[in-house]
């Protein structure tokens with residue numbers, strides 16, 4: 001990976017969209033964002049890229065990518081960009097090879113035609129996979145049947161977007177413009193070319209079970225660690241707020257005993273850990289939601 005990272009930096013140096021007139025790297029406009037936001041954006045993008053290959057321990061691979069960037073002797077954001085570029089190229093190459101292997105098309109077509117098919121596939125993937133993390137992308141896009149799952153994923157710390165009504169074409173187009181992983185209960189949707197060719201990452205979620213079991217399935221299958229809870233209504237990040245500042249919004253019977261309050265950065269909704277929160281926490285940390293063999297995965301919520 002060290003060699004690919006070096007190659008990626010050279011590629012970045014040559015890319016006119018990322019260089020100024022003297023050829024030195026120009027930091028992206030949002031470089032003033034704090035490290036946590038930067039890391040979250042890249043982690044989301046790495047997850048989106050890697051899930052196309054269905055690795056067994058997805059989060060371990062993401063951690064490895066972050067670690068490589070952390071150890072690189074480069075400014076952190078430049079290192080992340082380099083790792084992202086190198087990983088994207090590897091994913092594209094693997095998807096091209098996988099497609100050939102699964103279809104056996106190259107053997108049937110003959111050598112010259114196979115080169116054409118391979119080049120076309122590569123061009124489609126190059127055009128479709130975002131070349132950099134998409135600003136404002138959620139972690140997940142949930143189809144119309146997965147509103148309950150979206151709320152639980154938000155409580156577990158993931159930004160999940162959900163539509164009450166959206167047709168398949170729009171759902172796919174919207175996911176193509178993001179770094180989200182598509183969660184769907186629709187089997188035929190998984191057969192669409194955009195999913196089958198790896199243009200978007202997707203997971204088929206069981207339809208016949210409840211939202212809690214769907215939550216367990218997604219957390220376990222993607223090996224997702226628990227993170228700090230987000231707003232269950234919209235997926236926005238929650239930040240602690242002084243009790244006195246929101247006094248008029250707190251029910252009179254809650255005010256005397258509850259001291260920790262949180263505001264959603266997106267919709268402004270006020271949250272506190274009421275008497276029901278222990279039950280929610282217990283459900284969120286269900287052993288059935290853990291990555292197999294993971295034991296007690298650390299929670300930072």
Ligand SMILES: [Zn+2]
Nearest residue numbers: 231234264267
């Ligand atoms: Zn909100």
